[in-house]
Amino acid sequence: MQTVAHRAGCVLLAALLVVGAAYADPVRSPSGHSAPNLVNADAHLQDLCEILRAGNSRELLAWVGHHHDWVSGAFLQVHLFPPLEMDRVASLAIRLYGGKQTGVGGSRRPVQAWIPLLSIPLLAIPPGVGYIRLPSIPLLHDVPGALASNALMAMGASRWHDLGYLGQGIRVGVIDLGYLGYQDLMGSELPSSIETGSFVDGQEGLSVDRGTRHGTAVAEIIHDVAPESDLFLARIATTVDLVEAVEWLLSREVDVICTSLGWFDVSPGDGTGLLADQVNRVRAEGVLWVTSAGDQRQRHWCGDWENPLSGDYYRFTPYSLMNWLLEEGHYELSPGTRIDAYLRWSDWAAVEEDYDLYLWEYDIEDPVPRAVATSTDAQTGLAGQTPTEALTYVTHEAGKLYALSILAHDVSRGVHLELFLDGEPRLETRVASQSLASPADVEASLGVAAVSAAFPYGLLADSSMGPAKGPGGVGAPGIEQPRIAGYGDIETASMSPLGGSSAAAPHAAGAAALILSRYPGWGPDEIESLLIERGEPYPGQTGWDPGIGFGRLYIGDEPAPQPERAYLPMTTR
Numbered sequence: 017m018q019t020v021a022h023r024a025g026c027v028l029l030a031a032l033l034v035v036g037a038a039y040a041d042p043v044r045s046p047s048g049h050s051a052p053n054l055v056n057a058d059a060h061l062q063d064l065c066e067i068l069r070a071g072n073s074r075e076l077l078a079w080v081g082h083h084h085d086w087v088s089g090a091f092l093q094v095h096l097f098p099p100l101e102m103d104r105v106a107s108l109a110i111r112l113y114g115g116k117q118t119g120v121g122g123s124r125r126p127v128q129a130w131i132p133l134l135s136i137p138l139l140a141i142p143p144g145v146g147y148i149r150l151p152s153i154p155l156l157h158d159v160p161g162a163l164a165s166n167a168l169m170a171m172g173a174s175r176w177h178d179l180g181y182l183g184q185g186i187r188v189g190v191i192d193l194g195y196l197g198y199q200d201l202m203g204s205e206l207p208s209s210i211e212t213g214s215f216v217d218g219q220e221g222l223s224v225d226r227g228t229r230h231g232t233a234v235a236e237i238i239h240d241v242a243p244e245s246d247l248f249l250a251r252i253a254t255t256v257d258l259v260e261a262v263e264w265l266l267s268r269e270v271d272v273i274c275t276s277l278g279w280f281d282v283s284p285g286d287g288t289g290l291l292a293d294q295v296n297r298v299r300a301e302g303v304l305w306v307t308s309a310g311d312q313r314q315r316h317w318c319g320d321w322e323n324p325l326s327g328d329y330y331r332f333t334p335y336s337l338m339n340w341l342l343e344e345g346h347y348e349l350s351p352g353t354r355i356d357a358y359l360r361w362s363d364w365a366a367v368e369e370d371y372d373l374y375l376w377e378y379d380i381e382d383p384v385p386r387a388v389a390t391s392t393d394a395q396t397g398l399a400g401q402t403p404t405e406a407l408t409y410v411t412h413e414a415g416k417l418y419a420l421s422i423l424a425h426d427v428s429r430g431v432h433l434e435l436f437l438d439g440e441p442r443l444e445t446r447v448a449s450q451s452l453a454s455p456a457d458v459e460a461s462l463g464v465a466a467v468s469a470a471f472p473y474g475l476l477a478d479s480s481m482g483p484a485k486g487p488g489g490v491g492a493p494g495i496e497q498p499r500i501a502g503y504g505d506i507e508t509a510s511m512s513p514l515g516g517s518s519a520a521a522p523h524a525a526g527a528a529a530l531i532l533s534r535y536p537g538w539g540p541d542e543i544e545s546l547l548i549e550r551g552e553p554y555p556g557q558t559g560w561d562p563g564i565g566f567g568r569l570y571i572g573d574e575p576a577p578q579p580e581r582a583y584l585p586m587t588t589r
Contacts, residue, residue: 057139058149058393061094065137076133082408085253086150088218090133091115095126095256097400098146103127105144113138118217119256121290126400128256130217147400149393151254154277155356155438156193156230157308157453157518167469167503167523172550172572173241176530179574183242183529185536189265189273190235190522191250191258194227197510198235198249205236205509212249213264215257224251233511234276234522241526242533255282255290262294266301271532273298274525276308276518278453280358280436281404284489291455299460304540306525308517309465309498310453310480315437317446318491324424330433332445338376338419339435340444348380349418349441353411356438357420359391361431362489363403370395370426371433373405378417385419392425403431403489432491448481449562456497457484462528462544463497466504466520467568475563476504478516482562499544500524500551501564520569527571534574547571 057065060083067075086093098106103120106127110117113135119128128151131139139145168174176182195212202208212224224231235247248268250261265273283289295305317339321330329337343349359373375389391405411418418441422433436451437443456463466479479501486492502520505513513519528543535542551567560566 056145056147056398059391060150061136061148064092064133068133068137083150085153087133088130091130092133092136093128093130093151093217093254094136094148095121095128095151095254095400096139096145096148097126097398098144099399102144102146106146109139109145119260121256121259126256126290128217128254147398149400151256152279152282153254154193154252154258154279155453156228157276157278157311157516157521167506168240170469170503171241171523171527171569173527173530175573176534176571177243181530181533181574183245183526183533186242186245186272186529186532187248187268187270188238188242188245188525188529189248189250189268189270190231190238191252191261191265191273191275192228192231192234192277193253194229194251195224195231195235195249196226196229198232199223199225201232201236201509206232206239207245207247210235210247210249211268212251213261214251215260215264216251216253217257219251224249227251229510230276230514230518233508233514234274234518236508236510237506237514237519237522238274238526238529241523242529244533245526245529255279258291259294262298266298266303270303272525272528273303273305274307274522275305275455276521278308278310278456280453281360281402281406283454283457284360284362284364284487285434285450285452285454285457285485286487286489287458287484287495289454292458292460295455295458295461299540302539304462304528304543305455305458305460306462306464306521306528307456308453308521309456309463309482310451311466311476311478311516311518312436312438312451312453312480313448313478314442314446315478316435316448316451316480317443318432318434318450319447320430320432320491321424322430324427324430326424326426328424330422330424336445338421341418341420341437341441342444343441347417348415349411351411351414353441354439355389355407355409355411355418355441357407358436358438359405359422359433360436360489361403361433362485363395363431364488366397367395367401367403368397369403369429369431371403371405371431372423372425373407374421374423375407375409376419376421378419380415380417388418395426432485432489434489450483450485450491450493451480452482452484452497453480456480457495458497459495460540461497462499462524462540462547463565464517464521464524464569465498465501465564466517467501467564468505469503475501476516479504479520479563480517482565496560497565499565500547501568503569524569527569530571
């Protein structure tokens with residue numbers, strides 16, 4: 017999986033050297049007093065403040081290199097969560113300290129801004145700022161896999177093409193992190209005309225031909241399935257960018273939105289939160305949102321901690337406080353392996369139970385572990401805080417073992433805990449069910465799992481499974497997602513293969529475009545009903561399955577003029 021591109025260069029390095037020199041003495045506020053600790057910030061920003069106060073240029077450069085997704089020049093991208101009715105005060109504080117506000121995240125109101133690195137400690141002073149943290153960025157649902165044959169025959173799209181249904185007149189929007197190389201494919205693997213929009217701060221109006229080829233491959237698949245549909249490509253980097261992209265796509269009157277992205281730290285996984293707000297809004301506008309289920313089936317664990325005590329570590333098994341990481345079945349991780357780990361727990365209403373996440377490194381010849389990465393945000397009930405922790409680490413040496421642990425830092429009651437990994441490593445102790453990424457947990461979305469086109473009843477090993485979480489992120493089963501299973505490990509001109517549910521979702525989006533070209537007056541409910549009615553379940557399967565939903569994607573022959581509705585949303589059943 018890729019994230020937003022590294023935007024720091026030689027100019028940044030020079031700027032930060034100046035910053036380090038400027039902070040040889042403690043930071044002073046305009047009144048001359050030492051700036052307070054940024055207690056209303058996540059742990060990452062607290063670390064930055066300490067580095068700035070110490071005036072350590074080397075540590076500052078290391079911090080910037082580790083968090084380069086959010087750094088441009090000597091400015092830092094942040095999300096602020098002002099208290100109710102304090103938005104104007106927060107905006108004033110941003111300007112006062114030399115920053116620039118660039119967006120607002122819909123009804124949940126995270127304010128996106130760029131702040132000078134030097135000013136970060138000073139944002140603790142204004143009461144209207146509230147809570148401040150680094151943005152949450154999505155992950156791409158692409159995993160390595162064996163190359164499979166084209167899926168058009170397997171899903172029945174070829175028959176629709178023969179009948180003249182090619183998606184003509186249908187508008188499909190794609191939201192992704194980048195579309196590198198898409199211009200070279202226009203007129204061949206992609207339509208000759210494509211409308212694009214970049215919502216990444218500082219790149220508005222620039223070409224979306226940058227970042228990653230992931231979005232290009234997604235667009236290719238949609239074009240293969242519905243070759244005469246119109247494509248609209250939106251590039252984002254944060255949740256606020258997503259809100260802006262949705263606004264743009266709705267203004268373009270798209271019929272379908274496709275995302276092969278996912279988040280693990282912005283919602284409880286129960287179909288609520290900022291992403292759900294956007295999906296529900298889109299559905300209410302008569303637009304179908306198709307999204308990948310995720311690829312965390314072997315990278316997910318969950319469990320209840322009923323009676324924790326502050327200072328205790330969770331016991332994953334009767335014999336171990338550690339959840340070991342595996343690479344291709346081996347405990348030793350290769351040098352250069354990136355580890356992205358996410359922890360969340362069921363305390364979204366109050367956000368007062370404080371748990372921490374640790375990554376430990378073991379040398380085969382030395383049994384004493386070393387903590388190489390931690391995530392220790394304070395959960396104290398401030399608006400904008402989330403019951404989540406996240407850490408990133410890249411391995412450096414061969415012969416090392418790695419494991420995750422969970423610490424109950426300041427707790428008064430038990431919670432339901434979840435771990436997610438992104439990238440190559442798997443978890444030794446894992447739970448396949450309820451491993452969906454957001455927004456595939458949202459009732460109003462069409463969540464798509466991944467099966468093999470060569471062996472269509474073989475759920476891919478990494479494809480996330482449902483159902484969604486119960487209310488507030490508890491373990492009780494929730495919404496029946498995913499709804500269907502598309503095809504992963506597909507050959508495209510830009511990525512070979514495009515693996516996992518990243519490839520599955522655009523097959524379903526393209527199928528929706530074909531259906532709309534036959535029934536242009538249909539809305540999301542009718543499209544989804546036909547996909548479920550035509551979907552092919554496992555042999556012997558009755559009803560919904562947590563792996564493939566109501567069946568693998570198959571639209572078959574052109575349906576009758578008014579096919580019988582076989583599915584109703586859960587809220588009406």
